[in-house]
Amino acid sequence: MGKVYLVGAGPGAPDLLTLRAAEILKRADIVFHDALVHPQTLDLAARADKIAVGKRSGSHSTAQKFINKRLVDAARDHRVVVRLKGGDPTLFGRAQEEIDALRAAGIDFEIVPGVTAATAASAELGVSLTRRGFARHVVFVTPRAAKGEPENDWATSVLAADTAVIYMGAGLADAISAELIRSGKPKDTPLALVESATFFERRVLLGTLADLPELARRAGSGPTVVLLGAVLKAAIAKPAAVAVEDIEALLRQA
Numbered sequence: 001m002g003k004v005y006l007v008g009a010g011p012g013a014p015d016l017l018t019l020r021a022a023e024i025l026k027r028a029d030i031v032f033h034d035a036l037v038h039p040q041t042l043d044l045a046a047r048a049d050k051i052a053v054g055k056r057s058g059s060h061s062t063a064q065k066f067i068n069k070r071l072v073d074a075a076r077d078h079r080v081v082v083r084l085k086g087g088d089p090t091l092f093g094r095a096q097e098e099i100d101a102l103r104a105a106g107i108d109f110e111i112v113p114g115v116t117a118a119t120a121a122s123a124e125l126g127v128s129l130t131r132r133g134f135a136r137h138v139v140f141v142t143p144r145a146a147k148g149e150p151e152n153d154w155a156t157s158v159l160a161a162d163t164a165v166i167y168m169g170a171g172l173a174d175a176i177s178a179e180l181i182r183s184g185k186p187k188d189t190p191l192a193l194v195e196s197a198t199f200f201e202r203r204v205l206l207g208t209l210a211d212l213p214e215l216a217r218r219a220g221s222g223p224t225v226v227l228l229g230a231v232l233k234a235a236i237a238k239p240a241a242v243a244v245e246d247i248e249a250l251l252r253q254a
């Protein structure tokens, strides 16, 4: 029986992978990966079969059940099985369903954390999400619920938080802005929309809560987080950090 590693690939740039993740990828026999994982990250798993299992958000739960089953089956045939997920595997990544399936089948697993989109975005913006005197409270929320999932009270969480990071919200920008303003969040709350953080084509749009629908219309089709709260007043559209081209060489030096 093999072991399954739920590994965070980070937000995009391949050199934001952890050393632990890189070492496990090198030993991997088989890798099941999300759609947006950088090709250089996948290249580290030189000896592994690589299988794309990316789902679009809101997809039907059978797709997830199929992935769970494939992980269990793979652990019966391989020693090192990797489930490589964008960002951190435990945030909005349906990791628990995979963990539950592995536990039920008596398969050993380990989680390797990754850089999540919220912190990648704060780096792009040059702001601290918990700036002293402004924010002691950060929430990560998504208004998106899969079919059949109960509604969640995301707006109350955003209202109560000093800083909020909204995942998977760009397609719902009109509804998010209207709901938060209706619930009492000031229209002029500083806001940033960060698309494709840490990717070469990343984009930062700054404004207020009232501007969110317009900013979302100007954004592209890449993965996007929306950040809001007083700390965003200091946000700047920083020049993109240049990702290291050759992560193999970087790892040799490490």
Ligand SMILES: C[S@@+](CC[C@H](N)C(=O)[O-])C[C@H]1O[C@@H](n2cnc3c(N)ncnc32)[C@H](O)[C@@H]1O
Binding pocket: 011, 012, 057, 085, 086, 087, 088, 089, 090, 091, 092, 093, 115, 116, 117, 118, 120, 121, 166, 167, 168, 169, 194, 195, 196, 197, 198, 199, 223, 224, 225
């Ligand atoms: C299914 S969730 C996975 C989140 C991931 N596990 C994480 O920790 O970042 C996908 C959402 O994460 C956000 N996201 C992921 N990568 C991003 C990036 N590079 N830039 C901006 N947002 C990103 C977007 O809101 C996207 O719709």
